[in-house]
Amino acid sequence: MRRTSAFFLVIATVAAVFGFSKIVLAAGTATISLSPTTTSVDTGEDFTLSVLVDPNGESLDTVRVNMSYDPTLLEAIRFDLGTQFPSLSPGYEIDNTAGALTYGGYKYGTQVTAEGTFATVTFRALSSGTAAISITSDSKAIDDGTEKVDVSELGSATITIAGDTVESTTPATTETTTTTDVSLEQQALVYFGAFYARMPSSGDDWSALHCIAYGGCKEDVQDVAAEQAALVIFGAKYAKMPSSGMEWNVIHTLAYTDFLGVTTSDDEEVVIEEPVVEEEEPVVEEEEETTDVSLEQ
Secondary structure, three states: OOEHHHHHHHHHHHHHHHHHOOOOOOOOOOEEEOOEEEEEEEEEEEEEEEEEEEOOOOEOOOOEEEOOOOOOOOOEEEEEEEEOEEEEEEOOOEEEOOOEEEEEEOOOOOOOOOOEEEEEEEEEEEEEEEEEEEEOOOOOOEOOOOEEEEEEEOOEEHHHHHOOOOOOOOOOEEOOOOOOOOHHHHHHHHHHHHHOOOOOOOHHHHHHHHHHHHHOOOOOOOOHHHHHHHHHHHHHHHOOOOHHHHHHHHHHHHHHOOOOOOOOOOOOEEEEOOOOOOOOOOOOOOOOOOOOOOHHH
């Protein structure tokens, strides 16, 4: 059932640089910023910041934003994805113990070339002081698997807080990798759509969907090279490592089946033929006949 393609052979070499944890950095001009950059609030008050993405000449299909903040002064409550990248990438986390937040979005079809609001993030002030909220350097703006973010132009905001300390009202950690009010196949449609930007329509399409939803497509003998290549593809699409069972099902679907087939730029599958090993014919050395002169005499 598994196919080895030329594409897999190429990107398997990239996997060593990918390190299974991040996409290879490339020079880019896209910026990610916060607005407003300064805000004054009282303790117990909620406030929002807009996360702005400016492609700045790039064409983007995926963005992942990682933010840091002081959890003794602030707590993150929620984020709301904007219309710029309207599809929520699987998996996000708010960690009010570490003061970290990560989330991503992508766009089907036409890439994003204009500045817009990627998301709005809601915080609550807990204690008086001056808090910094920063977009960290592991944030990503991606064009077809290549990073285009200018890490020197990542935004931050300064929050001035007054008042007495208030108690936190949110969980220390909120992590969501799948929704709980829809079926497994509906969840799998999110991943399928990320690769095809359409609904399943063929037998292979539905087989891919079922592999993603229910698993079971990993072969008994692990193919490390194929899984490394699949990790590169997944990372290029989502700008993150797999973190849920269903996301690992995607990796196994990519690595061990043809269902999410990868093609060349000419849309033609290139299958690598197994190398032919020519067997050398054994060399038989002929013994020279010797003549016993004494016998002839």
